[in-house]
Amino acid sequence: MLAEILLVARKDLRVEWRAKIALGQVAPLALLILVVLAFALDANSSLLELGAGGLYWVAVLYGGTLLIQRSFDVETDDGNMDAFRMSVIGAPSLFLGKSLALFVQIGLLELVLGSGVAVLYNVRVVDWGLLLVAAVAGTIAFSVCGVLWGVMSAGLRVRATLLPLLLVPVLVPILLAGSRAFETALGVRADAGWTWASLMLVIAAVHTAIGLGAFGFLLEEG
Amino acid sequence: MTSAIHGNAKMTATATTRVLGVLAIAATALMTVLGLLVSPADVIQGEAVRMLYIHVPSIWIAYGAFVLTSVSSVLFLRRRKRREDQGRHYDRLAGSAAEVGVVFTGITLVTGMLWGKVTWGTYWQWDARLTTTVLLFVTYLGYLALRRLPAEPIIRSRRAAVMALISFINVPIVHYSVDWWRTLHQKASLSVGRRPEITGEMYWTLLYSALTVTIVAAWLIIHRYRVIRLEELRDEEALAALISSRLKKDDGSN
Numbered sequence: 001m002l003a004e005i006l007l008v009a010r011k012d013l014r015v016e017w018r019a020k021i022a023l024g025q026v027a028p029l030a031l032l033i034l035v036v037l038a039f040a041l042d043a044n045s046s047l048l049e050l051g052a053g054g055l056y057w058v059a060v061l062y063g064g065t066l067l068i069q070r071s072f073d074v075e076t077d078d079g080n081m082d083a084f085r086m087s088v089i090g091a092p093s094l095f096l097g098k099s100l101a102l103f104v105q106i107g108l109l110e111l112v113l114g115s116g117v118a119v120l121y122n123v124r125v126v127d128w129g130l131l132l133v134a135a136v137a138g139t140i141a142f143s144v145c146g147v148l149w150g151v152m153s154a155g156l157r158v159r160a161t162l163l164p165l166l167l168v169p170v171l172v173p174i175l176l177a178g179s180r181a182f183e184t185a186l187g188v189r190a191d192a193g194w195t196w197a198s199l200m201l202v203i204a205a206v207h208t209a210i211g212l213g214a215f216g217f218l219l220e221e222g
Numbered sequence: 223m224t225s226a227i228h229g230n231a232k233m234t235a236t237a238t239t240r241v242l243g244v245l246a247i248a249a250t251a252l253m254t255v256l257g258l259l260v261s262p263a264d265v266i267q268g269e270a271v272r273m274l275y276i277h278v279p280s281i282w283i284a285y286g287a288f289v290l291t292s293v294s295s296v297l298f299l300r301r302r303k304r305r306e307d308q309g310r311h312y313d314r315l316a317g318s319a320a321e322v323g324v325v326f327t328g329i330t331l332v333t334g335m336l337w338g339k340v341t342w343g344t345y346w347q348w349d350a351r352l353t354t355t356v357l358l359f360v361t362y363l364g365y366l367a368l369r370r371l372p373a374e375p376i377i378r379s380r381r382a383a384v385m386a387l388i389s390f391i392n393v394p395i396v397h398y399s400v401d402w403w404r405t406l407h408q409k410a411s412l413s414v415g416r417r418p419e420i421t422g423e424m425y426w427t428l429l430y431s432a433l434t435v436t437i438v439a440a441w442l443i444i445h446r447y448r449v450i451r452l453e454e455l456r457d458e459e460a461l462a463a464l465i466s467s468r469l470k471k472d473d474g475s476n
Contacts, residue, residue: 148388152381156371166364166385169357206391214384217299220377 004089008097013104015074022067022105027112030063034116048121053182056117057175060142061168063109068146069163071102072154081155084219091216095147099211102143110135126187134181134197141174141204148211151218170207174200234448242441249434253427261427270340275427277333279435280326281355285393287323287439288362291316292390295383310454313379316386317369318446320362322439327359342406350399351407358392365389375454 016022037055041047048055075081084094114135117123125131149167153159177196184193235243257275264271294316301309334352335345346352369382400409420428 152385156373158371162367162371165367169361169364172357210388217380217384220380
């Protein structure tokens with residue numbers, strides 16, 4: 001199964017590497033969102049420092065949604081969904097493979113955005129351990145939710161508007177937990193940062209369990 | 223409208239549903255009298271307490287409707303390959319219940335905001351109960367949007383069924399949010415295994431309101447189910463007519 005998961009992930013990452021959409025278009029756009037959010041707060045440096053955790057995750061939400069959308073667009077545009085259905089690779093491996101590929105892409109996006117926040121919002125990290133665990137937990141949760149909801153809208157004519165409508169309410173708890181954990185890690189809030197990071201892992205675990213069970217149903221045709 | 227639909231023109235109203243409809247109207251009238259005239263004002267909340275006779279039963283019914291949506295979705299997924307109609311009956315039931323659930327969640331939000339303006343002095347607070355209820359509302363709006371997409375019906379229904387099951391996770395989160403987090407929203411007025419927070423006329427009015435709202439919801443679900451079935455029949459007949467006219471045209475040209 002591990003070989004199948006890696007095969008699917010490698011396939012997605014290779015497609016992405018050739019097209020360079022994530023780093024060439026989505027990451028700059030997400031950085032631009034960070035700048036626009038700063039304008040919205042009148043570039044008030046103390047406000048930006050206080051809200052950096054939340055603003056970072058809003059930018060991840062925006063960029064992540066675009067990456068999730070793209071992850072399924074490349075499958076449906078070339079009729080790859082049929083290839084998936086006929087493939088000997090099991091639905092759980094497909095689900096985990098696509099999740100792994102998205103994890104890598106969203107992780108890279110977060111690295112770019114993290115650097116952006118550090119420079120533009122002038123933040124200081126007080127707990128690197130919490131910051132890294134929260135980032136990894138949030139990325140896992142984003143990826144598995146993204147694959148589960150991405151396949152739900154795959155192949156439908158209005159998927160560009162449907163996916164955000166379905167996905168954003170599910171991602172809000174991750175955004176909330178990620179913001180709280182980051183605020184603790186950045187020293188702007190004395191809160192249970194580790195509890196919020198654990199909550200993101202719970203969300204990831206629940207969606208992984210659902211995805212492993214339901215991905216096959218969602219791939220079925222007719 | 224084509225012949226089969228005319229033949230089933232009475233499908234949205236039977237003798238039973240007419241009785242249920244009349245019962246719903248009478249029960250709602252009595253609920254209005256009990257809620258506005260018989261039940262007393264609250265010592266702390268004053269007259270605003272009367273809003274709760276709609277607000278609280280509405281969210282109970284919404285929960286119930288979402289339970290029905292989930293159970294029907296499970297049955298649809300289990301029977302989609304076994305039954306002759308591919309479990310469409312359960313799919314229709316899931317859709318009708320979700321629509322009614324969304325309407326009652328909307329009523330809960332609106333009455334809650336009005337109650338909040340009178341009691342808290344503001345329509346909205348970023349409180350765990352209010353925020354999770356909005357998320358529940360938006361999630362099921364997404365479910366209804368998915369059900370209305372132009373796609374192969376069986377694929378659309380299957381995806382909607384899986385989405386219904388995932389969306390249901392929000393229901394216990396909304397319900398227990400007042401226990402799990404510190405919220406401005408008060409704790410449940412009535413809950414299993416706990417002494418009721420209200421007594422006397424208020425208690426009975428609330429229970430009666432719950433019964434009334436249940437009757438109204440049942441009436442709505444039955445009618446929505448039948449309307450969905452009629453819509454499917456209309457689409458099937460339109461497709462059959464299109465194929466038939468195409469075949470005739472092909473015969474004529476040969």
